[in-house]
Amino acid sequence: MELSESQRWFLLITTLVVGVLVYLLAPILSPFLVGALLAYLTDPVADRLEARGASRTLAVVIVFLFLSLIMVAAVLLLIPQLSEQIQTMIRQIPLALDVLHNRLLPWIENTLGVPINRPDIDSVREFFRSHWQQTGNLAAQIMGSLTRSGLAVAAWVANLVLIPVVTFYLLRDWDLMMEKIQRLLPRNLEPRVTLWARECDEVLGAFIKGQLLVMCALGVIYALGLSIVGLDLALLIGMLAGLASIVPYMGFFVGIVVAAVAAYVQFQEPMVLIWVGLVFGIGQALEGMVLTPLLVGDRIGLHPVAVIFAIMAGGQLFGFVGVLLALPVAAVIMVLLRHLHEGYKSSRLYSSDKPESTGEVE
Structure with missing residues (x-):
């Protein structure tokens, strides 16, 4: 896919204009x-x-x-x-x-x-x-x-x-x-951009659609389990653990620590910690064996570190609007980096015995 000079300038200017508009209109973009x-x-x-x-x-x-x-x-x-x-x-x-x-x-x-x-x-x-x-x-x-x-x-x-x-x-x-x-889209760009858009949708579908359902399911499982144990803060801790599950395994660690502290303060019996551990162990087993394979599958998602960084960077730069845009932008960047990596592996920068790139964007 070879870009003309005018197309490169058009894409650059369009990207800059969109970025400036998002920055200026951030207070009204949330809804x-x-x-x-x-x-x-x-x-x-x-x-x-x-x-x-x-x-x-x-x-x-x-x-x-x-x-x-x-x-x-x-x-x-x-x-x-x-x-x-x-x-x-x-x-x-x-x-x-x-x-x-x-x-x-x-x-x-x-x-x-x-x-x-x-x-x-x-x-x-x-x-x-x-x-x-x-x-x-x-x-x-x-x-x-x-x-x-x-x-x-x-x-x-x-x-x-x-x-x-x-x-x-x-x-x-x-x-x-x-x-x-x-x-x-320009006709010479449309096939490749469509391919990238499908890959971005695959990443977002695997993470946002699938992981959101996993988060809701884990929140319900943890809340029900802790309520059976008799914890007064079962719903609050269950929802906290479910929300923290946006990053894999974070919900488990955050939830079990908070639930263990709350349960020990409420009952003041060490045995209750075993029941709390059992609830989160069951939730983690269901996530690994049922929820993630069923709702997310083997589609490519975002790396947990990339999720944390994207959310924190978006919030720092654009506030709540940045948090909403963080994962879609991270998915696009991930797809572009993957194609840049493929282009680099096929260029003379990586192997000198391969022909020089002719300006084609991979």
């Missing part, structure tokens, strides 16, 4: 990016419904109603329970400090034979006891501050309203937009 992500995730479902005889509009309406039911159920069922568990966690902080001061630190001193300078635990405990009610009403304080700022409330409500509207229209016209973008 559009969330809507585009939801449309991308649900487009295969709409395509399957359309293949079974439904019109595109009917298929989109069915998918949209299903998404709306999930959102409503999450708001009505999960958020009140999460709020209650957060307040429970705050109330247990003084008890956790007592366990740390009276059990854990003495055990470390006796085991290692090293004296530890203990903090003034009484003052810390008194601070939390005097402020836990105020901290527990943090959501109410945030809503109160938002209420006092009319513009902030209007922007917040507008973003919430925009997300379903953008999702609906993007999902309805998704295939048409992809086709129009493909037709706009």
